[in-house]
Amino acid sequence: EIVLTQSPGTLSLSPGERATLSCRASQSVSSSYLAWYQQKPGQAPRLLIYGASSRATGIPDRFSGSESGTDFTLTISRLEPEDFAVYYCQQYGSSPWTFGQGTKVEIK
Amino acid sequence: QMQLQESGPGLVKPSETLSLTCTVSGGSISSRSYYWGWIRQPPGKGLEWIGSIYYSGNTYYNPSLKSRVTISVDTSKNQFSLKLSSVTAADTAVYYCARPYSSSWYSAFDIWGQGTMVTVSS
Numbered sequence: 001e002i003v004l005t006q007s008p009g010t011l012s013l014s015p016g017e018r019a020t021l022s023c024r025a026s027q028s029v030s031s032s033y034l035a036w037y038q039q040k041p042g043q044a045p046r047l048l049i050y051g052a053s054s055r056a057t058g059i060p061d062r063f064s065g066s067e068s069g070t071d072f073t074l075t076i077s078r079l080e081p082e083d084f085a086v087y088y089c090q091q092y093g094s095s096p097w098t099f100g101q102g103t104k105v106e107i108k
Numbered sequence: 109q110m111q112l113q114e115s116g117p118g119l120v121k122p123s124e125t126l127s128l129t130c131t132v133s134g135g136s137i138s139s140r141s142y143y144w145g146w147i148r149q150p151p152g153k154g155l156e157w158i159g160s161i162y163y164s165g166n167t168y169y170n171p172s173l174k175s176r177v178t179i180s181v182d183t184s185k186n187q188f189s190l191k192l193s194s195v196t197a198a199d200t201a202v203y204y205c206a207r208p209y210s211s212s213w214y215s216a217f218d219i220w221g222q223g224t225m226v227t228v229s230s
Contacts, residue, residue, distance in 0.1 A: 001171075033214050043222075044204055045204075047218040057218070088154065092216055093214060096171060099155040
């Protein structure tokens with residue numbers, strides 16, 4: 001199975017700053033089938049990005065995704081107060097679908 | 109707008125079978141050929157895909173759980189269900205049902221239930 005390793009574990013930033021989250025796959029992810037989710041305490045995950053770089057419906061354009069080989073990046077251009085949460089990557093190109101361990105973006 | 113809602117016991121004894129149902133509202137479970145999924149999250153930990161079921165009944169399971177998992181669909185009730193046998197404390201988690209954003213097998217999940225906490229304890 002594909003192992004996804006997210007870094008850093010925690011990112012401490014201030015509102016208005018840029019956040020860069022990384023997700024590295026243990027092997028190639030077929031057809032860029034990589035998604036990013038946001039999860040707040042007590043809530044279900046929310047799909048942000050699919051296909052490595054396509055924004056899901058209703059997601060603000062401050063969220064963007066990119067890939068370079070087996071490295072995937074989620075960028076939040078300017079953090080809003082509501083963006084402080086845990087972010088997970090997920091690959092769905094090779095069964096079993098797997099998730100990274102998460103990156104927490106916290107207020108500095 | 110489609111919504112998903114999990115239901116089932118919040119407490120299950122060790123070695124017994126965990127049974128959950130996901131009720132779909134705002135649309136028919138068989139109107140489009142989705143692969144409906146179950147995902148779980150132990151307290152304070154990450155997400156794990158348990159398995160998925162096609163609206164016609166074909167199932168796909170995570171190999172790590174395959175020997176203990178059964179997912180089924182009841183189109184007449186607009187529901188799909190999860191059974192996990194021989195549970196232990198390691199199966200304590202929030203269980204989510206979810207729908208992918210497209211009818212392709214290769215699709216992330218964009219509609220999630222609110223999740224239901226299941227504790228395995230005697």
